[in-house]
Amino acid sequence: MTQVPTGETVTAAEFRLFKTRSFSRHFNRTLHISVYEIHRDHSNRQPELTLLDHESIQAGDEGWLVFDVTAASNHWLLNAKYNAGLRLYVENDEGQSIDPSLAGILGRRAPRSKQPFMVTFFQANRNQIRSTRAVKQLKKRQQKKHSDLPHPNKLPGVFDHVHVPDGRQVCKRHELYVSFRDLGWLDWVIAPQGYSAFYCEGECSFPLDSCMNATNHAILQSLVHLMKPESVPKACCAPTKLSATSVLYYDNNNNVILKKHRNMVVKSCGCH
Structure with missing residues (x-):
């Protein structure tokens, strides 16, 4: 007080x-x-x-x-x-x-x-x-990030630290290799035999640190969740940027196709 x-x-x-x-x-x-x-x-x-x-x-x-x-x-x-x-x-x-x-x-x-x-x-x-x-x-405040809304750590009376419950990590990208062989797709996929897709996992707990790459909506949702945890869930960890990857495969007519598929690789994660 x-x-x-x-x-x-x-x-x-x-x-x-x-x-x-x-x-x-x-x-x-x-x-x-x-x-x-x-x-x-x-x-x-x-x-x-x-x-x-x-x-x-x-x-x-x-x-x-x-x-x-x-x-x-x-x-x-x-x-x-x-x-x-x-x-x-x-x-x-x-x-x-x-x-x-x-x-x-x-x-x-x-x-x-x-x-x-x-x-x-x-x-x-x-x-x-x-x-x-x-x-x-209250802890020492960091420099303000570029955002339409103030970063939650910059809101008056909010703490500048990352709160991670029960030892869990904050929202970030993790390794995930997708094997087309394990999926049983090598009868029509020629190359590659797999690729690094990555995935997002971690806590989006209040306050959302700048490293969590949070959207403005996630910032406000987290504040409302703090006041009404039984009514509003926490923000979710999800991809914020995805990239394409090329796959060489046979189509239904046995033609060899090289196609770049969009949104196959997670490049970065954040709280939504």
Whole structure:
């Protein structure tokens, strides 16, 4: 919250947690999850809490849980010294407290793509709405790339780093050799016996780095996905440039044909 620029106001703040499926027999199928703002923490008695948001889910559910913590963020902005954090409680139908880890809720030891984070929405004087992951420090911004839209790393309040979940690589080109022999095509293909076609694979996770060769549409889709992950999918890794390759083959009349076929080789990949 220390990154909020002067002259801007917070319109909303969300705390997001990822929950995996849980089938423990120690509690009922329905879980009640509550998020509180800690006003004051005491060593000898219970802390002073204010309920911010509550959600009831099934133990077998999986996905992101979104809690409205706007009230807490507004208090923290007015006076940062009152920021004592948030408190999370998980209970069953009988009101018994459940260990969040047993309920499938992931914490900061989870893979990076599923760690808890906070999304804050700002209203600027220019009526621009933007979002930021407030739990991380802003990194040094790189030079602006040529694009009709600002690169996502250049949008105010967005981080300049490549986020790759679960150790996966970012979107890029990979080796792929297509063998016409393996396809059973050598009875009509004379040459070549195969060629390097390549393929695209990798993550298009927010924020989209310049090396991901993202389209303007992919940039905006990624921003919307960050705010509404259950409604809008992430951008996809796909070829951005293809080239032709020549094939010598027999046609249906047994004529020998040399033809250059378009869009046979992946030259570059990007997020779409």
